[in-house]
Amino acid sequence: MIENRFLRLAAPGIAGLRPYVPGKPVSELERELGIGDAVKLASNENPLGPGERAREAIASLLGELARYPDGGGYELRGLLAEHHGIDAACITLGNGSNDVLDLIARTFLAPGYEAVFSQHAFAVYPICTQAVGAEARVAPAHDGSKGPRFGHDLEAMQSLIGARTRVVFIANPNNPTGTWLTRNQLRDFVEAVPAHVILVIDEAYFEYVEEAEYPDTSRWLSHYPNLVVTRTFSKAYGLAGLRIGYGLSHPEVAELLNRVRQPFNVNALALAAAAAALSDRAHIERSLAVNRQGMAQLIEGFSALGLEHIPSVGNFVCVDLAGPAARVDAALQARGCIVRPIANYGMPDHLRITVGLAEENQRLLDALSGLLGW
Numbered sequence: 051m052i053e054n055r056f057l058r059l060a061a062p063g064i065a066g067l068r069p070y071v072p073g074k075p076v077s078e079l080e081r082e083l084g085i086g087d088a089v090k091l092a093s094n095e096n097p098l099g100p101g102e103r104a105r106e107a108i109a110s111l112l113g114e115l116a117r118y119p120d121g122g123g124y125e126l127r128g129l130l131a132e133h134h135g136i137d138a139a140c141i142t143l144g145n146g147s148n149d150v151l152d153l154i155a156r157t158f159l160a161p162g163y164e165a166v167f168s169q170h171a172f173a174v175y176p177i178c179t180q181a182v183g184a185e186a187r188v189a190p191a192h193d194g195s196k197g198p199r200f201g202h203d204l205e206a207m208q209s210l211i212g213a214r215t216r217v218v219f220i221a222n223p224n225n226p227t228g229t230w231l232t233r234n235q236l237r238d239f240v241e242a243v244p245a246h247v248i249l250v251i252d253e254a255y256f257e258y259v260e261e262a263e264y265p266d267t268s269r270w271l272s273h274y275p276n277l278v279v280t281r282t283f284s285k286a287y288g289l290a291g292l293r294i295g296y297g298l299s300h301p302e303v304a305e306l307l308n309r310v311r312q313p314f315n316v317n318a319l320a321l322a323a324a325a326a327a328l329s330d331r332a333h334i335e336r337s338l339a340v341n342r343q344g345m346a347q348l349i350e351g352f353s354a355l356g357l358e359h360i361p362s363v364g365n366f367v368c369v370d371l372a373g374p375a376a377r378v379d380a381a382l383q384a385r386g387c388i389v390r391p392i393a394n395y396g397m398p399d400h401l402r403i404t405v406g407l408a409e410e411n412q413r414l415l416d417a418l419s420g421l422l423g424w
């Protein structure tokens with residue numbers, strides 16, 4: 051552990067945190083290796099980037115950047131309200147959906163309260179829980195006997211909910227595992243969550259999922275006032291660098307989140323790009339097609355190499371190296387491929403690989419196959 055003389059001054063919970071370790075930027079790896087064609091399949095971004103409509107919206111706003119953004123997100127919230135068939139008062143905009151998760155934690159958690167989530171769940175849940183001094187109750191994931199291995203075990207999660215629980219976080223699908231919950235499984239769980247608990251269903255990869263049994267839980271909001279659904283423009287919409295996401299909830303929950311929200315938490319380019327991207331269905335369709343083909347290519351490649359993977363409905367997939375993955379990760383980097391080791395998620399034998407363009411996927415598979423003779 052790093053010595054830090056200010057730790058004793060920090061708020062409760064901070065001592066137990068470690069900074070989130072982001073993937074190495076492509077430019078840095080290229081500089082280190084003296085190459086110009088590194089590929090990054092590490093952060094679950096859309097390999098096509100933003101669509102044309104979003105690009106045009108960004109370009110047309112450059113002359114306006116001396117002005118503060120619309121702090122109420124009036125236009126975008128109106129468009130999202132139409133898109134989801136709900137009232138604009140139900141929408142909270144965030145600087146990425148991470149910001150909304152953080153707003154939820156700051157609004158509903160504090161020392162003495164608990165948040166429940168699954169083992170191997172998205173890394174931001176423990177961060178925002180501990181940062182406000184609340185206690186994280188982590189439910190063991192499925193071991194493969196009653197549900198998909200590494201997936202959320204809803205029964206185990208339910209058994210951790212108690213009088214001090216204020217928030218439950220569910221990622222559907224989950225990152226990094228790519229595992230998902232069906233409509234019926236989630237519906238039973240939502241029914242069982244008591245009224246003193248805010249249930250967050252994080253649907254960051256919603257647009258990518260093509261399973262018939264995958265639910266759109268934004269439609270359940272009118273039945274469950276304690277439900278918050280989060281979505282993002284970082285994934286299928288290709289706007290990760292701009293940082294914009296949103297929460298959908300009962301208007302009284304949104305009103306509390308908006309008390310905590312910084313007035314200009316979402317920047318002007320992000321607001322304009324998201325508004326334009328929302329109606330660019332053709333870009334989403336193209337992105338889905340690239341993901342479908344790329345996922346099939348990676349899975350076929352893994353199986354040709356004799357590697358198991360965790361079935362995923364997102365734009366990423368975990369491959370099982372059947373032994374410590376750190377060595378393979380370092381060797382892939384030396385070959386110009388950046389992927390994501392997930393030992394910090396309790397999965398030291400797996401690497402998470404984002405689905406890229408066909409040539410990027412091939413580059414990764416070729417590099418992997420060159421390594422497996424070790």
Ligand SMILES: Cc1ncc(COP(=O)(O)O)c(C=O)c1O
Binds near residue numbers: 093146281
């Ligand atoms: C499950 C999940 N939720 C939320 C996010 C946050 O995305 P953003 O803050 O870019 O909207 C991510 C990003 O990787 C994610 O995987």
